Amino acid sequence: MTDAPNRSVERGFAIVDELAENGGGRVSELAERLEMPVSTVHDYLRTLVATGYVTREGKEYRTTTRFLEVGHRHRHRLEIYKAVRDQLETVAAETGEHATLLIEEDDQAVILAVEEGPDAINLFAYPGARMPLHVTAPGKAMLAHMPEERVESLLEGDLVSVTSQTVTDPDRLREQLEAVRERGYAVDEGERIAGMVCVAAPVLDKDDRLRGAICLCGPESRLDESRRAEIGEVVERAANVTQVNLDYV
Structure with missing residues (x-):
């Protein structure tokens, strides 16, 4: 039996992909494009910022070079x-x-x-x-x-x-x-x-x-x-x- 995908992980990476594709974004923009509640997107972004994979400048969020570090090591x-x-x-x-x-x-x-x-x-x-x-x-x-x-x-x-x-x-x-x-x-x-x-x-x-x-x-x-x-x-x-x-x- 194949395990069902983890919805939380899918959403987190969907936000990361959206940020990477567009060079950044605001909470409301991401919520609209990904059809997620603003509060949900905000919670994910807060966690991603805390882990160092996303950074915040004012109201704008962007991915960090942590992903480059992971890819470089691999x-x-x-x-x-x-x-x-x-x-x-x-x-x-x-x-x-x-x-x-x-x-x-x-x-x-x-x-x-x-x-x-x-x-x-x-x-x-x-x-x-x-x-x-x-x-x-x-x-x-x-x-x-x-x-x-x-x-x-x-x-x-x-x-x-x-x-x-x-x-x-x-x-x-x-x-x-x-x-x-x-x-x-x-x-x-x-x-x-x-x-x-x-x-x-x-x-x-x-x-x-x-x-x-x-x-x-x-x-x-x-x-x-x-x-x-x-x-x-x-x-x-x-x-x-x-x-x-x-x-x-």
Whole structure:
């Protein structure tokens, strides 16, 4: 039997998410958006302030850097974060583009680390940012190496469209995942960010378990067909080095 979710915890995190999404808020604003009584929201905020996860300035409430501290500690415990070492910095410098390390968590691709090369476009990518697996190259690189039953379950779900180029047809996605397995890396052409091309390779450990994906992104004008193959070799090499490092973490 599955335990019912704790309503109090759900409400507390709903308030935190609302504060984070909007950069802060007042009690009455939060109560209206979350459809909660003002007194209830006020009680939750008072507790969150007391624990140090929310701060108050006048009538405005905001999340604090305590969440950054929690995420930072968790990230440093992950083997793949240790194993990637200087790889992101190296590939970002070598290609001049935007490099990221992502992992899969709760059926989403999550950015774990970011490095920007000298020519990189600011994508407002940051550790902790989440995105659907099917809309981006690193997500597809990871999907291609997940158990078939799980992949089918995800493809049968709600495949949201992020841009006009996002692929949401399950059959097309299956074809793309097969191409990833054959080629060794995944590509998305403006499927998550219009005008940007991303190339990603999966990181597997010595037991072929999926650990994450290394991704490079740049504008379509720079990542033409010939350069995508070059970038594909770069991310595959970085993924291979990371895989070797995983054996020694």
